[in-house]
Amino acid sequence: MVPGTIRITREDIDPGKILQEAQSSTIGALVSFLGVVRDDGIERMDLEAYEEVAEEELARIREQAIARFAVSHVDIIHRVGMLSVGDHIVMIVVGASHRKAAFQGCEFIIDRIKESVPIWKKEYTTDGSRWVAGEHG
Amino acid sequence: MTMICVRVRAFARYRELFGERVEVTVPAPATVRDVVMAVGQSNPIGMGELVDSSGRVKPSVIILVNRERVTGSHREDHPVAGGDEVAIYPPVAGG
Numbered sequence: 001m002v003p004g005t006i007r008i009t010r011e012d013i014d015p016g017k018i019l020q021e022a023q024s025s026t027i028g029a030l031v032s033f034l035g036v037v038r039d040d041g042i043e044r045m046d047l048e049a050y051e052e053v054a055e056e057e058l059a060r061i062r063e064q065a066i067a068r069f070a071v072s073h074v075d076i077i078h079r080v081g082m083l084s085v086g087d088h089i090v091m092i093v094v095g096a097s098h099r100k101a102a103f104q105g106c107e108f109i110i111d112r113i114k115e116s117v118p119i120w121k122k123e124y125t126t127d128g129s130r131w132v133a134g135e136h137g
Numbered sequence: 138m139t140m141i142c143v144r145v146r147a148f149a150r151y152r153e154l155f156g157e158r159v160e161v162t163v164p165a166p167a168t169v170r171d172v173v174m175a176v177g178q179s180n181p182i183g184m185g186e187l188v189d190s191s192g193r194v195k196p197s198v199i200i201l202v203n204r205e206r207v208t209g210s211h212r213e214d215h216p217v218a219g220g221d222e223v224a225i226y227p228p229v230a231g232g
Contacts, residue, residue: 035232049231050148050224053204078231090232110232118199119231120149131150134228 004074013088027095031102035089050118069105139165141219148226154183170213
């Protein structure tokens with residue numbers, strides 16, 4: 001059983017706290033990915049999820065990463081709700097004995113999230129709003 | 138003719154077009170196609186988002202029945218029973 005959590009939340013993500021809590025005596029490398037709302041001329045961004053299915057899919061991706069790479073800790077936390085420029089969207093923390101597995105596991109997870117987890121973004125500008133086009137089914 | 142009631146959940150752009158949670162009544166035995174057509178009929182503009190000019194459900198429409206993804210070239214024929222939950226959504230854009 002690899003420790004770590006899956007969470008879809010309306011509350012802000014505290015990267016320092018999550019990294020701190022991921023540490024253990026067997027982990028030699030912690031790799032994190034933090035997705036942040038970028039200023040593309042937008043005022044805010046509303047994130048919507050099919051939460052029940054998104055949680056199941058995040059759990060599936062987490063298990064795939066554990067099966068594929070020698071990782072010993074995996075957290076995946078994704079925000080939903082209204083966010084502003086600079087707010088955290090998603091945080092992934094992968095711990096391993098050595099850096100390579102941690103980097104590979106982290107990249108695998110964010111790539112899979114973008115492919116299959118039912119979450120959408122609507123951007124609000126001064127002119128109106130638009131859905132961010134998804135590339136994957 | 139027996140009619141069944143199917144719960145539909147729509148997300149993102151489809152939620153705006155058709156509503157977040159709707160119920161449709163379709164004749165049994167029903168398929169995914171019947172449910173999608175029934176949803177689309179509530180909004181003629183939205184129908185074009187779901188179905189192409191030859192009446193096929195567009196490949197870009199993602200469909201789940203009871204939280205399980207329905208895929209493949211015959212996905213429109215997938216059976217739907219009374220009380221099932223069908224979800225429709227556009228390509229995802231999280232992360």
